[in-house]
Amino acid sequence: MDWNDPDSLRDLADRLARDPEEIITVQGPRGPVTDTVEGIVARLGLPELGGSYFTFSNENNYMIWTFLKRCWERGWLYKGTDVMPWCPRCATGISQHEIVTEGYRELTHPSVTLRFPLRGRPGESLLVWTTTPWTLTSNVAAAVGPELTYVKVRQGDETFYLSKGTLPILDGDYEVLEEMQGTALEGWTYDGPFDELPAQRAAGGPQAHRVILWDEVGEAEGTGIVHIAPGCGAEDFALSKEYGLPAIAPLDEEGVFLEGFGPFTGVHVSESAERVFENLREKGLLYKVEDYTHRYPVCWCCGTELVFRLVDEWFISMDELRYQIMDVTRQIRWIPSFGLERELDWLRNMHDWMISKKRYWGLALPIWECRNCGHFEVVGDEHELKARAVSGWEEFEGHTPHRPWVDAVRIACPKCGAEVSRIPDVGNPWLDAGIVSFSTLQYRTNQDYWRQWYPADWISESFPGQFRNWFYSLLTMATVLDGTPPFKACFAYATLLAEDGREMHKSWGNAIEFNEAADRMGVDVMRWLYCRQKPEKNLLFGYGRADEVRRQFLLPLWNVYSFFVTYANIDRWEPKAQSPKLKAQTALDRWILARLDQVVARATDCLDNYDAYGATMAVESFLDDLTNWYVRRSRRRFWKSEQDADKNAAYATLYHVLTTLCRLLAPFTPFVTEVMYQNLVRSVDEAAPESVHHTEWPVADEAAVDEDLLARMALARQVVALGRSARNSRGIKLRQPLARALVHLEPSVGELDDELVALVRDELNVKRVEFVEDVADLVSYRLLPDNKVLGPRFGRRFPAVRAALAALDPVAAVRRLRTGLPLRLEVEGEEVELAPEEVLVREEALEGLAVASERGVTVAVDTVLTPDLLAEGLAREVVRRVQNLRKEAGFNLDDRIVTTYQADVELAEAIEAWRDFIAAETLSVELRAGPPEEGATIGEDRVAGHSLRLGVRRASS
Secondary structure, X not given: OOOOOHHHHHHHHHHHHHOOOOEEEEEEOOEEEEEEHHHHHHHOOOOOOOOOOOOOOHHHHHHHHHHHHHHHHOOOEEEEEEEEEEEOOOOEEOOHHHOOOOOEEEEEEEEEEEEEEEOOOOOEEEEEEEXXXXXXXXXXXXXXXXXXXXXXXXXXXXXXXXXXXXXXXOOOOOEEEEEEXXXXXXXXXXXXXXXXXXXXXXXXXXXXXXXXXXXXXXXXXXXOEEEXXXXXXXXXXXXXXXXXXXXXXXXXXXXXXXXOOHHHOOOEHHHOHHHHHHHHXXXXXXEEEEEEEEEEEEOOOOOOEOEEEEEEEEEEOOOOHHHHHHHHHOOOEEEOOHHXXXXXXXXXXXXXXXXXXXXXXXXXXXXXXXXXXXXXXXXXXHHHHHHHEEEOHHHHOOOOOOOOOHHHOEEEOOOOOOEEEEOOOEEOHHHHHHOHHHHOOOOOOOHHHHHHHOOEEEEEEEHHHHOOOHHHHHHHHHHHHOOOOOEEEEEEEOOEEEOOOOOOOHHHOOOOOHHHHHHHHOHHHHHHHHHOOOOOOOEEEOHHXXXXXXXXXXXXXXXXXXXHHHHHHHHOOOOOOOOHHHOOOOHHXXXXXXXXXXXXXXXXXXXXXXXXXXXXXXXXXXXXXXXXXXXXXXXXXXXXXXXXXXXXXXXXXXXXHHHHHHHHHOOOOHHHHHHHHHHHHHOOOOOOOOOHHHOOOOOOOHHXXXXXXXXXXHHHHHHHHHHHHHHHHOOOOOOOOEEEEEEEEOHHHOOOOHHHHHHHHHHHOEEEEEEOOOHHHOEEEEEEEOHHHHHHHHHHHHHHHHHHHHHOOHHHHHHHHXXXXXXXXXXXXXXXXXXXXXXXXEEEEOOOEEEEEEOOEEEEEEOOOOHHHHHHHHHHHHHHHHHHHHXXXXXXXXXOEEEXXXXXXXXXXXXXXXXXXXXXXXXXXXXXXXXXXXXXXXXXXXEOOEEEEEEEEEOOO
């Protein structure tokens, strides 16, 4: 039986509903298991049944009982009366860690400003503001800030008191009559807005109405006078204890006003605001109503706006336990590292953990409370319950520890001897989530097995909520039960958002279903998109980002693979068993193999340290080297017709790189690598592992990495990049040959050998590369002071600074500046220093040269174009046009063709001069002047201002 199959579970649920005592047999990994339907359900998740663990299983429930028993034995479990966040839809309390930060939304509510008429001060009122008008029914006091300044203002025939900083809340003209400190208002009494309600009178609310001091009162919003309703707010309730105020609780479990609240009785809290306003208006107490947008808590489960109720709940005290949890937390590796401080910050500031819920279904809290004397006991497991039961055990036996069955069991109160029933509360669901390190690993029955698998090596979840939910629950329960970390490493990540930076919602049109994304963008694209994201940053997900990943990573990878397969098939090349390192190789081969070892080592280290992002960055950098340097520089080795050792080395090298990449990338992009592996490996070696996912992880030969070669190749690429930059500065295309490139290398940057010089020459399309010892042979420098910085610094001496700069050896000065050293000048007899950022360097190439420089390397190209160079440039342009026409005609890469051309005199002369070159590059067995032949593919274009008409067709076999 597949315990992860929804249909199997639904069938089991139906059987459970029909007859929980039915005897059935199911197949588990250790053989058939026979039990009642209810017994099978209770055992789901245990090893003899396999499949996922289930929080409603007996083992999960009894393991939590054991945890709560430990808390009780240490004096940490208690029953408390407090004002708690409450969901009227779910009819249950919400603990602090379920709503902090992520449990808030930006909502708009009507705020009300109203009068509290002062007793003994005719015509004078406190001006009070609130965003929860329903709480006014339970008002008992008004709080002011002792350090705030308050004002007495006249507006028409009325006089109001409010804080000076909130005067803009008043509508219309007013006159400030007096200023006073908040302490001056302390003790003033007033008439409340709903003193006529029976609930108010019964609780003594009218007698309690007075002004109290509270340091938390501010002026950022409202009037600086806060109405206090201890039965409707946690902070208000805390103040009531300090000042001895009554607490009036107006709502039932479903958010409906209780008896005693007059016209509000039976009204749901969500529908009460307008009734409150109308009532205040009739009494002349309403000043104004305005919409107010603020962050307001909502239920994490159903999204309903929360209220605050005065209730009895069960808590685990954190006074002592929090520091033990913090010690355990510090033993864990947190990724990203700031996760540690985020978890510790939560532990430092969190309230006691509310573990009870006013629901029917869920973990039955194993608390038996004596109604006679108030003592309560916690039962640790089913065996203790059986031993202590004085009645109801027979009715419960054979059932899961849920309501209603467990409620039948009664025990004797050890204090007074009375029969005690279990409390009706069920457990906070985060108890279920936090116990898995114990309940799923036979902690209660097989400690050796548990020790074999505990703690987990790694867990992962998203940032929002988990530091105060799952991570916290796991840590708390493990600390209580074993005093050790439940996991060795925690990998947390930010949120997935739509490409527009907003949350995904169907109603907004930016939500993407998984199946739709898999079809449109591809699963491998999605996987790489996830892996290359820094975990601490939100991932913007969408088709635009997917296209970017496809262009930057998967398409280049596939293009290299396709390039290799295409030419290997043309040449009928097959891999041999020997390593490519044993074959004749160029510096380019040795370099790419060294880079391969580097990327394997780097990716392995990153993944060993849970850094998928770092691994993907290393792979993308390598892929850029492979495609834009190795393959491009090696193309002629694959194109050429000779089947020599050099060509075989190129094939062997690229084959080794691709097959290694298949294994390296398999965990990231399992599908495309499987396709590549099957064609590259399995098609030529049936004895190879059946799948790339069955192969060994690649191991880098780091000792064999030629660091000197890597450094010299990096220098060669830097020279090439600067040479291209110099060309671009004069608008000279790379296809236009030039006579020479001149290179100056500072001693610190190294040297290039002949093989790499030849590579640079080909890449820059120059006839020769010359090295110059003195950079002054290539450029001249002008040193100028930064006027904006040095003008204010030197004032009247600024001209002298300019002159001193001009007197320096510019080459030596630039060398110092580019190494980060300051320049020392003598200005009017005083030595001063100028930092590199205070000096502007104007670099000017000598006549006939274009120059670019960077980090100790200066490259110049000779821009003088001779007729021969121009003709060769035209020939190269013709090659490009013919190659494009080949693609347009759909020719195979190895098809020989016949090419005809029609061109003006100058272009025709260039074509004739470079006939052999053009024919070889384009695989033209014939290249002749004249009109296109019948059936040829024709193209017309302009080349450097010259008209050109081409015709191409396949040559006859």
